[in-house]
Amino acid sequence: MADMALHGVRRPLIVRHPSLLIFLTCLALFTVAVTLLAEGVGMGVISTSFVKTLGKTLCLCLVALAMDLVWGYTGILSLGHMAFFGIGGYAIGMWLMYARTEIIVRDSLAQAPLPPTVTEISDGIANQIFGVVGASEFPAIWALAHSFPAQLAFVVLVPGLLALIFGWLAFRSRVTGVYLSILTQAMTLALSLYLFQNDSGLRGNNGLSGLQNLPGFDDVPQSSVSIAFFWASALALALGYLLCSFIVSGKFGSVLRAIRDDEARVRFLGYSVEAYKLIVFVITAMIAGVAGALYYPQAGIINPAEIAPIASIYLAVWVAIGGRGRLYGAVIGTAFVSLLSSWFTGGQAPDINLGFAVIQWVDWWTILLGLSFVAVTLFAPKGIGGLIDLIEERRSPDRHGADLGPDAGALREKEASK
């Protein structure tokens, strides 16, 4: 047994995390199955819009992984990760909108007797994009919107940089617990309010739209585009899962969980708690950015409401319902709750007639979700992931079993661990 415990520190990742293999297998099977059933490529059982819903769900699962890493493992209840998600969406959305508008403008100007100048094209694009907020010039933040590689880099760089600055200030001042949550929420709110303004340079409350149309791929039907994004999302989720598993396994994960449980003690062991928190905060912000960049082209539209604090609160609820501190828990919780949510709010759930009142799920779903969150917090803090513990305990019920105390009838180890 002693040997096992020690060797546990250096066995390969797959062996240390059996859930990793199971997860990747399930994800691969799911991806193939959806492809085979999808409209356009497969048998046509699943509509294009549902493929998009599934693809978006995978992106939400990816940002939930980031949330689990930062909250479930490190104990930082961030209410700002959906802001990083939104920034990722805006970054890619700017290029999508610019490039597609550019094609349209070039086409229409090509009819003119004289070939258009660079300025004419640029003005035309700006007019098209910003006419809706009464402007006709490109704001400074659009300087690189024509460049796909640059905007792709911004998908991770902008959330990373924002998280770095914010995290450095917050962690250095040793803001923890609920105060940190409030700070992150304030950051999210400020960002969202700023983006609501017309002169923010990102089209105010109109947001960016038409993102589902990929520039240069007008001939490709949405049914194929949706499958491509679905695959990309599945791949990103798989890579994200691998990355998170690598981070939380081994000694780094051990330090993170130690920080979550008693950060002062970790300091006295000589670890710079602030540096660890900052690294996790920045990495997870970048993961969130990538997830957002894959999500919004499938959603087609992004506006500042998506960044509002409520989105980040939903994220925390998903992770809590799935089970914190276990990566698959975050994925299960997110997939379960967000799909259920689209079922209930999509008008497909049958109304319940109580005689004196009719429960219409479109309105009542949030209440049901709120109640389940309270119930999970109170009665099942391990969330859905706790069910997997039950199965595992049934398989190997007795890890060891000496009495804890010297007296007969003292608690046995197995009882104490509960």
Add this chain to the structure above:
Amino acid sequence: MSMLLEVDGVSVSFDGFKAINNLTFQIGEAEMRAVIGPNGAGKTTFMDIVTGKTRPDEGKVIWGEKSQNLLAMTEAQIAQAGIGRKFQRPTVFENQTVAENLMLALKNARGPFSVLRFKAAAQDREKVAELADQIGLLGALARKSGELSHGQKQWLEIGMLLAQDPQLLLVDEPAAGMTPDEREHTTEILVEAAKTRAVVVVEHDMEFVRRLNCRVTVLHEGSVLAEGSLDHVTSDERVIEVYLGR
């Protein structure tokens, strides 16, 4: 003998209450020292100051050969410089196994990037097994430390302290809640440790202090009241008055 730690004229007050009042304290490189004193004498605050948890209002704290100023360092830097601390109530990471706890404490690079790349080498695993054996937890390496008994947690924490391989150990009430046998073993571990490094033990229990057989510093109202052998300080009139309760 050159001094490892020099605390010079340190004072700190909390809301007007002087927890430490012009305290001066020195300890050499391989020395055992017991610190005793009534409740509120400033024993724990003294440890807080040395480990960087509390910043004093005035005074100096100088460490090691290079005469580093501890007051300018963070808790983590002080720990890396070679000062280890055991808290009054055992604080181990209950959600992690005994092996993980010891591996966390083991003297290795502490930076995030080296920890991310860290793979336990054979010598690390040997060292963990050796420490576990020393604290009587070799059979419990794979167990979650939350399952351990109170005494075992105390030992695990002592084991983690030794794993850090510090030059100075600050130990707050190591024998609290232990059976007589466990106390005996704890004494042995501490006496053994003091052969190669400095050990400061804060303790209430006079029997335990007697067994440590070392110099004793008596604190009272935040400053040193007396210093010397246990017999010397217990015969001091003022010590008898304030501490032994007459």
